[in-house]
């Protein structure tokens with residue numbers, strides 16, 4: 080079945096997420112949806128459909144960085160599995176430690192997720208300006224993980 084792309088407008092979710100989280104940090108918990116959605120689709124056998132058709136962050140990079148991007152090629156060492164896996168381990172470790180320190184405090188948990196989303200978005204924006212607009216997608220842990228989950232034929 081052919082699935083329509085929503086990348087033209089789904090960036091609205093990313094902007095809304097940041098605005099809402101600034102208004103009330105508890106909205107930061109919505110970041111779990113952003114992290115879970117690609118995995119959900121992949122586990123359902125839909126491969127990287129989230130990246131190709133829905134992802135608000137991918138949509139944002141594509142929409143807003145295309146005009147200002149220097150469009151350089153990513154250095155080869157950043158595209159290696161070693162780099163991508165190291166990034167997954169690093170981000171996962173930081174997230175676990177941060178969540179551990181947040182305890183059961185909803186505001187602290189929300190802030191942890193918000194901070195992760197913000198930091199990775201800032202890195203993604205810089206990468207998108209220096210290299211191609213969606214360069215972050217080359218190293219994005221969610222993209223790497225979903226790429227490894229077998230797609231249903």
Ligand code: SF4
Pocket residue numbers: 117129130131134135136137215216217219220221222223
């Ligand atoms: S690789 Fe990451 S940022 Fe890029 S489209 Fe997929 S989930 Fe979104």
